Amino acid sequence: MTNKLALFVKEMFKPGDRKTFKHLVTQQDVAAFHGEVVHPVCATFSLARDIEWTTRQFVLEMREDDEEGIGTFLSIEHKGPAFVGEEIIFEAWVDSIERNELICHYQASVGDRLVAIGKTGQKILKKDKLNKLLQKPV
Numbered sequence: 001m002t003n004k005l006a007l008f009v010k011e012m013f014k015p016g017d018r019k020t021f022k023h024l025v026t027q028q029d030v031a032a033f034h035g036e037v038v039h040p041v042c043a044t045f046s047l048a049r050d051i052e053w054t055t056r057q058f059v060l061e062m063r064e065d066d067e068e069g070i071g072t073f074l075s076i077e078h079k080g081p082a083f084v085g086e087e088i089i090f091e092a093w094v095d096s097i098e099r100n101e102l103i104c105h106y107q108a109s110v111g112d113r114l115v116a117i118g119k120t121g122q123k124i125l126k127k128d129k130l131n132k133l134l135q136k137p138v
Contacts (some may be wrong), residue, residue, distance in 0.1 A: 012062055013094050013102075021054040021090045025082050041081040042088065047108060047116055048074055054090040055104040055120045062102070063124050070130060072101070072121035079114040086110045092120070100124045 023029075031043035052071060059069035082088050092106040102122045108115040125133075 013058055013097060015094050015096060017058075018091060018093045019054055019057040020092075021050060021057070023050045023088050023090070025084050025086050025088060027084055030084065039081075041083055042115070044076055044078070047076055047082075047088075050088065050090055051076070051092070051106055051108065051116075051118070051120060054092045054106060055102075055122065058092075058094065058102055058104065059122055059124060066127055067124050068127050068130050069102075069122045069124050072123055074120050075118040077117050079116055080110075082108070082110050082115045088115055095119070 025042045025046075029042045029046035030037055031039040031041065051074060056069060063069060088108050088110055090106060090108050092104045095103040095105050097103075100123050102124070104120045104122075105118070106120065107117045
């Protein structure tokens, strides 16, 4: 990435800056495979979707019109269940920003009950470069 982007990113957010997102757990969020419910609680894949969305809020403000973010990793450490009808509050905070890479920590909670913790990574790339990286090999 260019130094211009690196400076822009560092000035916009700093370690500790936070974003939140709330999600009401529905039946579509439970752990189910091929129509069979495994556990009637919020599934790992549903948590992952909402964790990614929460940390993407930083990227949406950081990127330029000709740039896009792409996830580089996601860790989820389960701490407790979230049941259908409960609201999960996802809170993410900036751990570090180096050049075009954003690292965030997060926690997901229902009230005082911790549901999950972990870390995400994202990079901001020029759209043309990203499109080339995402082309299917022939």
